[in-house]
Amino acid sequence: MRKTCNFSIKEITKIEGHANLDVELKDGVVEKCELKIYEGQRFFEDMLKGRHFSQVPLIVSRICGLCNVSHLNTSIEAVENAFGIEASRQTNILRDLATNGEFLKSHALHLFFLALPDYLGRESVLEFNKEENKFLHWGLSLKKSGTDIIKLLGGRIYQTVSIRPGGFTTLPKKSQLDKCLPLLENERKTAINAIKLFASFSEKLSFERKTDYLALVDSNYSFVKGKLHFASGLVIEEEDMLKHVEEFIVPYSNAAQTSFEGKSFRVGSLARINLNQKALEPAAQDIIKGLGLRFPSDKIYYNNIAQAIELLHLIDSSIRLIKELKLEKEEMQKIKPKEAFGIGVTEAPRGTLYHQYSFDEKGFVKKANIVVPTNQNNHPIEEDLAEFIPTLLDLQQEKANLEIEKIVRAYDPCISCATHFLKVNWKNAKYNL
Amino acid sequence: MSAKKVKVGFFSLTCCEGCEFAVLDLEEKLLKAFDYLEIVESRVLMEKIKPEALKLDIAFVEGSVISKHDLNKLNYIREKTGFLVALGSCAATAGINGIRNALPKELQERIRQKAITPVKEKASPLSAFVKVDYILNGCSVNELEFLDFLNKVLHGVIPRLEEVPVCFECKLKGNSCLLLKGIPCLGPVTYAGCDALCPSQNVQCIGCRGFTKDANFKSLDNLLKEMDSGKKERYNFFTYFNQLPKELRHLRGEN
Incomplete structure (x- = not known):
């Protein structure tokens, strides 16, 4: 790669969605590094205007194929928050289980199908050799341990049906849920192997950059409840997120970015473990110690190790939840709409997810605002690359491009989520539409 | 082969x-x-x-x-x-x-x-x-x-597209009709092929498989009206996954 050059990486692959990267280098210094999300905007916030609250979760779950349960749960939290509904204990547990299922699916797919080829030096999983093919079976069985749960609770794996504001429209039998246990138990060792596998790559990929992190922190490692913690120290209530996190438009991209006190921050598995390691299931904490892994870490590739650690946590937590659950017949709560405002914040597989709605007296949406994890991560990705690219000058351009893509993929970005909308006229925006 | x-x-x-x-x-x-x-x-x-x-x-x-x-x-x-x-x-x-x-x-x-x-x-x-x-x-x-x-x-065969509504599959599965229970449902006007997934879970059909060719929108709209579903609700409901059918243009306006 020349010290002074301009280059683009078109259609970064093996990520969820469509993005290009444009770079300008001058004398070995990055003058411009722009992650261009060109996937068509889908204007979800505008599409929600005038829609009945009962439709909202079903529409927003279509923002993302991979994390539809997260969008569903977050919007349900916001709707219930607006209309003063307190979900029953059982409903909360079942939602936690469905969330676990989605995280298992999402992490397993990302780690084994999208990230692993990078670490093994293969173009794609289709080029794995016989020995490496076993990793695909690891990925598939881990994913299945999650999708079995989603299918039982949600009716189907993608775009689930029965998870609604007020409860579940149908409940599985306890005996059906119990049938998930053998696979979950069996997948414990796969998850442990996965952690060892991804930890074994940590030497190869050592790029690190000191930066801030944000995650929902709770003593049970809940993905739904808790307070928002910044690694730099600030702790805030869920509903105050946008008082501190500022969203801004970037002129070259269809996806907005965010900052906290003018600086970027990372969200996702690495942020969660950095901030809340002690709340992980005991087995997950033990293996971190056993392998001598150090958190908090500023190495972005540790995000993949963190995802693998979460796999084990998710399995143990799911086993516990299913075993403790006494599934009882429960009617859905009736919701009476009123003029109201509601916020929901959860952890999605890729990081903190924020939904906010205001409703009129009949329960129709007046305004909606959604901030997804990938918008938050786009900003640190660019900053990482600005630091990382100058270290690649000795490589041929093609090899350098691959190294750059690896960083982007380590974040597990979800472009479909990032382009769910078009932000207009944000205060202090870098670029006003 | x-x-x-x-x-x-x-x-x-x-x-x-x-x-x-x-x-x-x-x-x-x-x-x-x-x-x-x-x-x-x-x-x-x-x-x-x-x-x-x-x-x-x-x-x-x-x-x-x-x-x-x-x-x-x-x-x-x-x-x-x-x-x-x-x-x-x-x-x-x-x-x-x-x-x-x-x-x-x-x-x-x-x-x-x-x-x-x-x-x-x-x-x-x-x-x-x-x-x-x-x-x-x-x-x-x-x-x-x-x-x-x-x-x-x-095997060289192009399968025939199903041309029956979701109600057909609900009947086959023995589901009780949501419309008869007073719950708005788009099953009568939506192509089957999903094994009546949503109604089987007590959830109304929202039309994700597209409207059938010969759908009787007016009749379904009248039925929903009788269930006290307002104009805006009905507009919302019919336009979940589909463009508003010409027959139901009167629902537009408030949106």
Whole structure:
């Protein structure tokens, strides 16, 4: 790669969605590094205007194929928050289980199908050799341990049906849920192997950059409840997120970015473990110690190790939840709409997810605002690359491009989520539409 | 069956990409089919498009045409493909993306002018621009229907599209009718093929598989009205996944 050059990486692959990267280098210094999300905007916030609250979760779950349960749960939290509904204990547990299922699916797919080829030096999983093919079976069985749960609770794996504001429209039998246990138990060792596998790559990929992190922190490692913690120290209530996190438009991209006190921050598995390691299931904490892994870490590739650690946590937590659950017949709560405002914040597989709605007296949406994890991560990705690219000058351009893509993929970005909308006229925006 | 493998590609335009993942979820069942087919393009799986991908026997395309980029890509795929399948609601009917087509003109225009990617006036199904050889509808797509399609096509048979409404499958499954319980449901006007998934879970059909050719919208609308469903609710309901049918134009207005 020349010290002074301009280059683009078109259609970064093996990520969820469509993005290009444009770079300008001058004398070995990055003058411009722009992650261009060109996937068509889908204007979800505008599409929600005038829609009945009962439709909202079903529409927003279509923002993302991979994390539809997260969008569903977050919007349900916001709707219930607006209309003063307190979900029953059982409903909360079942939602936690469905969330676990989605995280298992999402992490397993990302780690084994999208990230692993990078670490093994293969173009794609289709080029794995016989020995490496076993990793695909690891990925598939881990994913299945999650999708079995989603299918039982949600009716189907993608775009689930029965998870609604007020409860579940149908409940599985306890005996059906119990049938998930053998696979979950069996997948414990796969998850442990996965952690060892991804930890074994940590030497190869050592790029690190000191930066801030944000995650929902709770003593049970809940993905739904808790307070928002910044690694730099600030702790805030869920509903105050946008008082501190500022969203801004970037002129070259269809996806907005965010900052906290003018600086970027990372969200996702690495942020969660950095901030809340002690709340992980005991087995997950033990293996971190056993392998001598150090958190908090500023190495972005540790995000993949963190995802693998979460796999084990998710399995143990799911086993516990299913075993403790006494599934009882429960009617859905009736919701009476009123003029109201509601916020929901959860952890999605890729990081903190924020939904906010205001409703009129009949329960129709007046305004909606959604901030997804990938918008938050786009900003640190660019900053990482600005630091990382100058270290690649000795490589041929093609090899350098691959190294750059690896960083982007380590974040597990979800472009479909990032382009769910078009932000207009944000205060202090870098670029006003 | 000849030894030559059928060349297949998966492509996505603007959408959530859930349909491609739903299909990949077939796992072992799909792996078996790999004996007969070769995946030459799947951006989710691969690093870069291979030159040999330039000729395809079957292309599965998910997503709607929203940007000029989408349209160029679709034209390119059509040119290189023998048999083009619209995968999922977004590709088949514009699906949830189509909600934006009914937004106020002024807002649409502003969105269009300011978007980074040149955006088209409407979110459109594939068939608005190219010949679509087959439709696998639904949000998300029914993976078993996909597998069934694949099996038949590999044997040289193009399956017949189901032309019955969801009610038909509800009857077969012995579900009690949601409309009779006073719950609004789009089952009577929506194509079956989903095994009446939603009504079987006590959830109303929201029309994700598209409206049937001979649907009696007026009668269903009257029924919903009798259930005290207001004009705005009904408009909302009919336009979940589909454009407002001409017969129901009177519902527009307040939105």
